[in-house]
Amino acid sequence: MKSLAAFTLVPILCFAFQDIGSKLGGMDWLTKGYAAWPMMIAPALMLLLLIKNRELIRDPRRGSNFSQVIKIVSCLFLIPNVFAAIGYSWLAVISVLSSLTILVADRQLKRQGRA
Known part of the structure; x- marks a missing residue:
């Protein structure tokens, strides 16, 4: 859960720091890429975390x-990554696919755990 919290909070904090720093602090080196790349990397890292902890999802008492x-969190990152794939970088498609894979794999792992 600590890794999941880190993968969630780091992109959000990067967006907040980029917005505040570029508008109020006059820091021109804080570009949109400073905030966009952590947002695009987080779903891929969460997918690796899901694969590593798939036994938690199969056991609903321990991993609910x-x-x-x-x-x-994957739904939270899905929508901005769709817009990033359209307007910022085509590499955000990997993040979109990772988020969708998390949503589908979670459901499949729960079904396997019930059977």
Whole structure:
């Protein structure tokens, strides 16, 4: 859960720092890429975390919180990454696919755990 929290908070904090620093602080070196790249890397890291902890999702008593949080966070990053894929970089398609894979794999792992 600590890794998932880090993968969630770092891109959000980068966006906040980029917005505040570029507008109020006059820091011109804080570009949109400073905030966009952590947002695009986070879903891929969360997918690796899901693969590593797939046993938690199969056991609903131990991993129900992990399953819910990773689904919510992947949905949180899905929409901005779709816009990033359209307007910023085509590499955001990897993040979109990672987020969709998390949503589908979570459901499949839960079904396997019930059976």
